[in-house]
Amino acid sequence: MRLDKLIQGKKAVVFWSGIANLEYLGIIRNALTLTLPVVIAGAMGVLINNFPVAIYQTFMQDVFGDGWRSFGSYVWDGTLAVLSPVMVFTIGFNIAERYNLKNPLDAIHPVIVGLLAFCSLLAIMEPSTKDFAIPYNWVGIHGLFLAIITGVVSAEFFISLYKRRILRVRFFSEESGAAMSGVFSALIPAIATISAFALFKVFMSTLGVNDIHSLIYGMISRPFAGLGNNLGAAVLYNFARQFLWFLGIHGSNAMEPVMTEIYVSAMKANELAISLGETQPFIITKTFFDTYVSMGGAGNTLSLLIALFTVKKGSGMKKIAQISLLPAVFNINETLLFGMPLVLNPIYIFPFIATPIALTVVTYYVASFGLLPSSGAEVAWTTPVFLSGYAAAGSAAGSVMQLVNLSLGFLIYLPFVHVAERVQRFKFEATYNELLKASGNLESTYATLTDRPGEIGAISRVLANDLLNSIKRNELFLEYQPQVDCTTGRVVGVEALLRWKHANIGRVPPSLFIVLAEEIGFIDEIGIWVCEESCRQVKEWRDKGLTGVVMSFNVSVKQLGDADLPEKILDCIEKYGLDPSCMKAEVTESTGLSSDMGHNILLEEIRRLGVKIAIDDFGMGHSSLVYLKQFPVAMIKLDGSLVKDVAVSKISSDIISSISELCKSMEIELLAEFVETESQARMLKELGCHIFQGWLYSAALSPHACEEAIIKGFRTY
Numbered sequence: 001m002r003l004d005k006l007i008q009g010k011k012a013v014v015f016w017s018g019i020a021n022l023e024y025l026g027i028i029r030n031a032l033t034l035t036l037p038v039v040i041a042g043a044m045g046v047l048i049n050n051f052p053v054a055i056y057q058t059f060m061q062d063v064f065g066d067g068w069r070s071f072g073s074y075v076w077d078g079t080l081a082v083l084s085p086v087m088v089f090t091i092g093f094n095i096a097e098r099y100n101l102k103n104p105l106d107a108i109h110p111v112i113v114g115l116l117a118f119c120s121l122l123a124i125m126e127p128s129t130k131d132f133a134i135p136y137n138w139v140g141i142h143g144l145f146l147a148i149i150t151g152v153v154s155a156e157f158f159i160s161l162y163k164r165r166i167l168r169v170r171f172f173s174e175e176s177g178a179a180m181s182g183v184f185s186a187l188i189p190a191i192a193t194i195s196a197f198a199l200f201k202v203f204m205s206t207l208g209v210n211d212i213h214s215l216i217y218g219m220i221s222r223p224f225a226g227l228g229n230n231l232g233a234a235v236l237y238n239f240a241r242q243f244l245w246f247l248g249i250h251g252s253n254a255m256e257p258v259m260t261e262i263y264v265s266a267m268k269a270n271e272l273a274i275s276l277g278e279t280q281p282f283i284i285t286k287t288f289f290d291t292y293v294s295m296g297g298a299g300n301t302l303s304l305l306i307a308l309f310t311v312k313k314g315s316g317m318k319k320i321a322q323i324s325l326l327p328a329v330f331n332i333n334e335t336l337l338f339g340m341p342l343v344l345n346p347i348y349i350f351p352f353i354a355t356p357i358a359l360t361v362v363t364y365y366v367a368s369f370g371l372l373p374s375s376g377a378e379v380a381w382t383t384p385v386f387l388s389g390y391a392a393a394g395s396a397a398g399s400v401m402q403l404v405n406l407s408l409g410f411l412i413y414l415p416f417v418h419v420a421e422r423v424q425r426f427k428f429e430a431t432y433n434e435l436l437k438a439s440g441n442l443e444s445t446y447a448t449l450t451d452r453p454g455e456i457g458a459i460s461r462v463l464a465n466d467l468l469n470s471i472k473r474n475e476l477f478l479e480y481q482p483q484v485d486c487t488t489g490r491v492v493g494v495e496a497l498l499r500w501k502h503a504n505i506g507r508v509p510p511s512l513f514i515v516l517a518e519e520i521g522f523i524d525e526i527g528i529w530v531c532e533e534s535c536r537q538v539k540e541w542r543d544k545g546l547t548g549v550v551m552s553f554n555v556s557v558k559q560l561g562d563a564d565l566p567e568k569i570l571d572c573i574e575k576y577g578l579d580p581s582c583m584k585a586e587v588t589e590s591t592g593l594s595s596d597m598g599h600n601i602l603l604e605e606i607r608r609l610g611v612k613i614a615i616d617d618f619g620m621g622h623s624s625l626v627y628l629k630q631f632p633v634a635m636i637k638l639d640g641s642l643v644k645d646v647a648v649s650k651i652s653s654d655i656i657s658s659i660s661e662l663c664k665s666m667e668i669e670l671l672a673e674f675v676e677t678e679s680q681a682r683m684l685k686e687l688g689c690h691i692f693q694g695w696l697y698s699a700a701l702s703p704h705a706c707e708e709a710i711i712k713g714f715r716t717y
């Protein structure tokens with residue numbers, strides 16, 4: 001319990017978030033995750049060729065002939081076989097994006113940096129035996145470690161040069177546009193970056209090192225040479241293999257010499273003993289690792305996968321688990337290594353290393369007590385769990401051992417899966433709160449939310465896409481806030497307020513999603529949906545005998561660009577056979593209402609239908625009394641910022657008093673929004689305003705609750 005708290009407590013989550021967000025680790029992990037579509041396609045290619053069922057293999061052979069594996073191989077050739085350059089590109093790209101986020105006015109096109117990283121990697125590789133060809137031997141997963149380092153170093157080197165304005169070639173021509181000038185600014189730093197990597201390669205060659213990858217791999221496996229076949233060595237082998245994977249180095253390949261020298265020869269010795277009818281001399285063999293400690297792939301990731309299925313529905317982690325399940329059954333775990341990712345993920349480093357070690361120790365002792373027959377011949381690596389156990393031990397004891405190990409691994413991974421889930425939520429909430437703040441302050445460097453770089457832009461784009469499906473998925477609904485005549489307590493109107501219940505996030509505030517809808521041009525469709533739904537509600541109430549309540553619906557200024565708007569509104573009203581005078585369109589005047597744009601003509605058309613027009617949020621920043629002359633206004637809604645301090649500020653009460661006088665002489669109705677206290681209500685009444693909307697009476701209500709409020713009415717002031 002205490003250990004659990006230590007790992008998963010509130011303070012611990014803050015600590016984990018700090019570590020997980022370490023800048024470079026975050027960038028690289030993000031870059032790895034972006035390659036997931038490529039990785040999944042590659043894993044499928046491997047599976048198509050290696051699906052370990054004899055009938056399938058014969059069927060494919062019979063139908064497609066000898067070359068049936070070509071398709072899967074070509075998929076692999078284009079994906080996992082070239083994963084290093086793919087990833088080096090995304091790493092460079094991501095580092096440039098982070099730079100742009102911090103320096104929006106000095107942004108560099110991220111593709112340029114991605115390409116540079118790609119070229120730098122090719123520049124330092126050992127060329128293929130065929131002249132000029134891309135060297136296939138190191139561009140796959142084996143080459144990833146050098147790719148990660150090259151990505152980071154080349155991008156940072158390039159940016160450090162790019163920051164020096166003196167190195168930028170200035171170029172601007174009206175014909176070729178501003179994009180070209182960005183390309184020219186990058187010219188000298190780009191050439192210098194590639195040159196630096198080429199020089200590094202020249203330097204290494206003079207030292208006699210042509211193949212840097214081999215050098216790295218050689219250095220890694222050397223200290224392990226000469227280890228004996230005992231439990232301590234096996235633990236060390238596991239530790240090294242997993243830690244290398246964590247660093248992005250193909251652990252199994254890097255430790256291949258150790259594997260061949262100690263564990264493959266042990267496997268062969270066991271095989272020979274079995275054929276001679278003798279007892280097997282070794283417990284720990286290649287088959288031992290493949291069967292009992294690498295179920296689902298390095299790190300016993302099948303246990304992790306099962307643990308991932310315990311997280312909440314709808315989380316990204318669960319989605320990755322679902323995608324990874326089929327390949328993992330056949331021990332293909334690239335989707336987890338690079339999708340979660342496990343590589344460079346400090347949250348998972350402990351269970352990723354500890355699980356195989358723990359399983360090695362447990363299995364070793366079970367076998368040495370004679371409860372598990374030593375493993376014999378090699379089992380095909382794609383053989384699913386339980387079958388592979390049976391084949392390795394030659395009895396069901398092997399499958400039982402696998403079940404025990406799977407469960408043990410599950411228990412080790414589980415707390416960390418929940419930490420990762422919380423850290424993700426923590427991070428999402430922080431960005432989401434920033435987004436909410438940003439939606440209220442659009443006049444920053446970026447005019448739109450969806451165009452912003454980084455996480456805020458990413459979440460905005462996801463939400464904007466989800467919003468497009470919100471009507472079809474029935475996620476939108478209306479709440480109604482009563483508008484009350486304070487002298488009679490009667491509800492004279494209601495305002496329809498749009499709500500969006502997002503499947504994962506829950507309620508998204510209208511201040512955010514209306515902005516998004518306006519940005520992506522979806523506001524016309526949403527606006528008409530609101531109009532129609534509020535008409536339907538009026539009809540439902542009228543059929544129940546509730547009349548005399550005017551329904552207000554909000555109209556965004558962006559909708560006033562649609563010349564067909566009056567006709568669409570009329571269609572809604574006629575569909576339910578309503579009298580247009582029971583509907584009122586509220587237009588917010590702070591958002592660019594202008595007669596120059598023809599808004600007055602459109603509003604006049606709507607008024608002529610018989611629909612009333614109200615100006616919303618009157619008194620906020622952009623207010624102008626000219627509106628009263630230019631637009632056919634039936635009602636003014638005083639903004640909350642004026643109403644808030646009406647009882648304490650002489651200026652606010654003076655302004656409201658003059659607006660009230662003006663409304664009286666122009667026969668415009670006056671409503672005060674955001675009325676929250678009795679003293680505000682009394683003061684407003686004294687100033688000549690007596691229709692109120694606000695929490696003093698009621699917040700926005702469900703249709704049913706609003707119906708009850710209309711019937712009951714409210715107290716008078």
Ligand code: C2E
Pocket residue numbers: 481496497498499509510511514527530553554555556586588616617673674675676693694695696699700
């Ligand atoms: P609005 O039209 O000015 O709506 C009034 C907002 O004030 C509502 O917020 C309401 O819940 C809130 N409110 C009401 N009484 C009080 C009070 O006493 N105190 C405080 N602090 N707040 C109060 P909501 O529902 O979050 O809507 C925010 C804005 O989103 C609306 O401001 C409106 O501009 C926009 N909106 C909502 N529904 C629609 C819609 O269907 N179409 C369009 N275009 N915009 C909409």
Ligand code: MG
Pocket residue numbers: 495554586616
């Ligand atoms: Mg409104």
Ligand code: MG
Pocket residue numbers: 616617637639673
């Ligand atoms: Mg308002």
